[in-house]
Amino acid sequence: MKKKLLISDIAKQLNISITTVSFILNGKAKEKRISDSLTARVLKLVEEVNYKPNQLAQSLRTGKTKTIGLMVEDISNTFFANIARLIEEKAYKAGYKIIYCSTEDDTAKTRDLISMFRDKHVDGYIITPPPGVEEDIKELIAEGLPVVLLDRTLPGLPTNFVGVDNRMGSYSATEHLIGQGYKKIALVTTESGQSQMLQRLEGYEQAMAHHQLAPKLLKIPFRVTTEDMIPKIMAFLDDLRQRDDLDAVLFATNYLALRGLEAIDKLELRVPADVGVVGFDDHDIFRLYKPSVTAVAQPTEAIADQVINMMLDQLDTDDRKQATTTQTAVLPTSLIVRNSTTRR
Amino acid sequence: MKKKLLISDIAKQLNISITTVSFILNGKAKEKRISDSLTARVLKLVEEVNYKPNQLAQSLRTGKTKTIGLMVEDISNTFFANIARLIEEKAYKAGYKIIYCSTEDDTAKTRDLISMFRDKHVDGYIITPPPGVEEDIKELIAEGLPVVLLDRTLPGLPTNFVGVDNRMGSYSATEHLIGQGYKKIALVTTESGQSQMLQRLEGYEQAMAHHQLAPKLLKIPFRVTTEDMIPKIMAFLDDLRQRDDLDAVLFATNYLALRGLEAIDKLELRVPADVGVVGFDDHDIFRLYKPSVTAVAQPTEAIADQVINMMLDQLDTDDRKQATTTQTAVLPTSLIVRNSTTRR
DNA sequence: CTGAAAGCGCTAACAA
């Protein structure tokens, strides 16, 4: 078990002071006018013996951990998993590590996590907020900590935010269905008051209204388990079907669409002949499924870019309580037309 | 921005020494025979003002971070995502946090990650090792750090390990196919020398040999991109098909099965009539796909349990270089029979 | 250019 190297070890070996080594290691050699040759010798030795400063000590001293906390609704959802992967990659390039967690859209859990991140002294917070965490986030901001909200905003809380134009996304999805000759279009969404879900609802309603079509809604409570979702969707669709009032469905999230496809399958409805299907958020399965499923795709790469840029921006602007200006990025979605909405 | 509370603040407020507070907070009140009433008062104040010890300082002092590093091959693969989620949950209950990372089965990246974890001073390592990291892992063990390998072992490296009986898993999957009347059974696997893949190959070969059937293999190089995989699989299957030498395929991982299904689809083969299909590692899609896909399922919950238990075990046994005894858990898989292998 | 020294906040041996 080889002894851990200390900065003092390397100072000693070179017969110079710890200070000098520290300056050089922190890129202040020029600033402190340390000779190039000394600088080179130090760097060389550090390299050779593979000295690594103790990050804990560093962080304790500087108050910076070079770590960003990322809390998404559900890391096992491909949409969030992709965003997380991209953010991590980009953060890494800027010298930051990412710690992730899933909120499961649970207020209590999220507050716990925020508190855990604070304990860990993360330098910045990227959050997909569940309802009810407004106060906690306000507090973070009040303490001058960088915060970027992702995917959804919190009502009455001006914050740095990155998301997509959800209203437009579902509006154009609905328009697309109508363009394909579908008229009896239902929307299956969640009951939550999350901003992005409300916008998706709004877009659908506007498109329907625009064509004088009657909206048909199913709102699934958030806490419903995967298994319970399917019968609920089946009952809803079957009921409409009985009344001959259904020929297409827009699902407001990818997991709703997944459950929805199972429901449709069990009802033995044919897609796209009996019902057209569109999902919000693309998913691998949609490409594979038969028929392949039309989806409103979010630009994950662009989202990740914006998020990390906003974060690094704030991190750079250092202390300065720049909480005054908040940035917002609303990105466009794109409709990926596949076979589930193509009637011939 | 409220001032961060220090242990000295709370000592001062109660007119007692820092030591006393520290002892109480660390559960040493009894041991140090501090009066119950004082203990209660301290705990009460701590609760009231919501004092939280600075973890960085704590860790710097004690050398423990209460953090476990978890490196899986690919966190976006449902198999690993599930395991990770379960491990995190169980670790959390024991007071440990988890930091995850994906190795992407890349040796260099993994070594980087191990080194990053060391920088972060994680207390233990749970690793799905790619080839070529034997030395790094040996070093960890040599330094007395707890290590548990997951999913696959490293040749010539006795370590704590949790995995499944891969040989038996593919053996029984192959037997199942044979039982269903399939005879011209192919195996699509990766080229890697990973222990678990070799075992899956072995099980298949043994079952085929047992029935005097000729094995037919496709080994896909690991670095092949998703897109390139499909044509490779298509070519392989089509070739066998031409020679009338194919009626079933066993895919050695869930992502191979996914690509394989796409390939089979493009070849316009019918499942299970033209070809029977079995995947190794279950996947949500397999339930949803039409027809639903038979799979060899790993007991994720049990795996996570074993992993975390072994880890906590080592963490508890404290310093003691208990590197002498290594534990191994090999769990059974189960075959989930679905429609992709049921010929009528 | 370089060194001494003061902490960052907490734990725990040693005293009292």
Added chain:
DNA sequence: TTGTTAGCGCTTTCAG
């Protein structure tokens, strides 16, 4: 039972 105090390893001010 409780207080004093010496660090954990590093950064950074201040003085040469």
